[in-house]
Amino acid sequence: MHGMTFLRTSAATLFVFAVGSSSAWAQTDPKATEQWDPVPKVVTPGNPNSAPPSDAVVLFGGKDIAQWEASKDHSPAHWKVHDGILTVDKTSGNIQTKQKFKSYQLHLEWQVPKDITGEGQGRGNSGVFLASTGPGDEGYEVQIMDSFNNPTYVNGQAGSVYKQSAPLVNAMRKPGEWQTYDIVWTAPVFAADGSVKSPAYVTLFHNGVLVQNHTELAGETFYIGKPKYNPYTEAPIKLQAHGDHSQPISFRNIWVRPLD
Incomplete structure (x- = not known):
């Protein structure tokens, strides 16, 4: 034993x-x-880096706005295309992409006029809605406006998640110069009963400077009242035609890379 x-x-x-x-x-x-599988697919970057990579969906390349429609009724978009840029048309209202998205990487460039006037929110106001959930100003908005020597409430200046999160810094260039937004949007996920399984997050580089660092959103943007979530599965990207139309904002070089 x-x-x-x-x-x-x-x-x-x-x-x-x-x-x-x-x-x-x-x-x-x-x-x-060492990890050998799975092998990442090959993507050819744009040259320069602001140009769309090989797997991007080009939303505006300077020629037409065939990828866009009017938010209010899904009719053809009628913003002005000229000299390779897209300018807000005061009579047409908001426009949105015909294609719907979940999570994605977005690049867009925008410009307020060199001779912009006004102050606060009345100075070059617009916005990009990362998920447009209705015909008006419903959705999740990153603010676009002139924040160069133009004080306003900080969660309403350029680079903010409107009425939710102020930018980490003010990276605004002078009026008349082109501004660049590079955005990573992580869409919210909802359970069958409409409750939030995981919230939305946004990372934003303004002119190459990090201004939103994986910011968690409390819900959709509202001008009055606190943000809240409304369930959706996928949604278009929307550009806002704000009431400040005397000196309209222009856009160029807009592309998106879906991430799911």
């Missing part, structure tokens, strides 16, 4: 020794932490 006990103990000891040796080997061999 003593011999059998000794043999069982020895076997267990040998097993523990073997496992320990394997673990020690894994910690000293660089191949043990």
Whole structure:
């Protein structure tokens, strides 16, 4: 009996020794932490970097607005296309993409006129709604306006998640210069009963400067009242035609990369 006990103990000891040796080997061999699958697909970047990469959906490339429609009734969009840019038309209202999206990477460039006048929210006001959930100003808005030497409430200046999150810094260029937004939008996910399984997040670079760092949203944007979520599965991207039409904002080079 003593011999059998000794043999069982020895076997267990040998097993523990073997496992320990394997673990020690894994910690000293660089191949043990190498991952080979799955292989990422090849995407050719744009040149320059603001140009659309090979897997992007070009929403406005300077020629037409075939990818857009009027938000109010889904009729053809009638903003003005001229000299490779897209300018807000005061009679047409908001426009949105015909295609709907979930999570994505978005690039767009925008410009307020060099001779812009007014102050506060009445100075070059517009917005990009990362998910448009209705015909008006419903959805999740990143603010667009002239914030160069133009004080206003900080969660309403350029680079803010409107009425929710002020930008980390003010990265605004002078009026007349082109501004760049690079946005990563993580769409909210809803349960079957409409409750929020995971909230929305937005990361925003304004002119190459990080101004929203994976910011968690409390819901949709509202001009009056607190944000709240309304369930949806996918939605278009919307550009706002604000009431400030005397000196309309222009856009160019808009593309999106769906992430799901």
